[in-house]
Amino acid sequence: MPSGRVNRFRLTDLQMVPPWVTGLALLFVFGCVLEWAVATNLIPRTIVARPSEAIIGLITLQREADLLGAIRTTFGIVAIAFLLECVAALPFGYFLYRHRDFSLAYTGWLAALFAAPIFLLYPLFMVIFGRNQLTLIIMGFLPGVIPLIINVQQGFLGVPQTMVNVGLSFDLTPRQIFWKIMFPAAAPSIFTGFRLALMYTLINVIAIEYLVNVGGLGVIVSDRYFRFDIPGTYSAIIAAMGISIAFNWAIGQIERLVRPV
């Protein structure tokens, strides 16, 4: 009788599976466990919605609260705020690079502002501009413009002098040196600034939408919660979460094209 070797499963065997597959499988298992726990009332339905209900609820959310319209509104506000950030931060960051004294004077202030809870200014802007989308644009602009200014300045400061000297030895004009050497060399840092600016703008716009009850995605979350529609609240959270994850992933991919390291 042949003595067959028993192939026992070991945890290290799991490493043969690609990590993303394991990740998705774990997420699926977590969803199933949660589904069972809520279905059997181990976790009260008044606190947590069944995952299946929350996912199917996205369709209801679109029908009742125009989810796609809300996404369009939020991204419209983010786009306008981001354009304003670029208009303000690109020249100002370059100005700070060119004028060292101003850079020394303002960089500390900018860093302090970056760490400050800027979103607290929203009651003031609401009083000044009213409960409307202008307040949301300004509240999206303020936290996004600071990292962009810092990164633009850092980008230009990081251009190696040797590259500029090569340009000078080729008798390039200052304009040519800027567009052909400095800007491309500073681009990776500037794009990191774009990514941070977009991320902070989106986070703040959704936060203010939630608090002020004006705008898109944030409003849907607060609206469902105040109606005590638990599955709807979870659907809205999943939608807002999914949109921000997809958005951050997309800008991360775009940044990688510019910063291939």
Next chain:
Amino acid sequence: MIATVRRLPSLTPRVLIIKIVTAVCILAAWEALSVSGLFYKGIVPSVFEVLRACVAEVADKGFYRDLGYTLLESFVGFAGGSVIAVAVAIVLGLNSYARRVCEPYINALGGTPKIIFLPILFLIFGLGIESKMAKAALSAFFPVVLSTISGFVQIPPVLIRVGESFGLTRWQTVRKIYLPAMSEPLLTGLRLGIAMAIIGVLSAEISYSNVGLGYRLIQSADQFKIPSVYAITFLIFAVSALINTAVMHLQRWMSKHKRGSVASSAAKVSTRLARRAA
């Protein structure tokens, strides 16, 4: 068009003048706006009115009660969130496969607006200070875990091999090699974490609370006490800047202390080696 000097010098009189002139210009512009009539009366109060409101707030006992609640919620939440974050980071740091499985999810969730989770926290922890602590923990968790994981990844493999050659246990490796080697990114993560915890608590207090500085701010706004809104906002900015500066100094002190202790241990080792050789 091209600046040739790369290193920035320290604070010079010219820089100081720029700072003072800028601050004076901002205050003058504010004062001009307040008397310009561009906005409804009282919406942009004069600088002196705001200063008076600041003094009134600081003299009010209620301000300290609210400050106490905000700090309590922030620090308790921060402590809880950081402990969980460091534990998760150590587990993920020790197992590269687990890190590759979990890191994309942690990164993805880290970039989402945490305020959208407030309804879940309110449903689970209620509307009291517990939900604010939970919000602080959630806000502090992501910067600490991401920073600590990146610190783990950057540990030179030679250090780990030295530990293995000395036959260190898993716990000894964590205590003697991993934690000291990743103390810098950990401290940076903790500094970011405390700032995020305070912001998280304030947003939760604004959303639903009856104590805390966030509640105080939104109550003044609802009652249209505009100078108080400005005053409370500035005081909150000042408190968070103070905490941030304190943590930064602590971080610098710890880095210096670490460098000092490393230098003294190296000196001790070299002395011993010299004695043995002699």
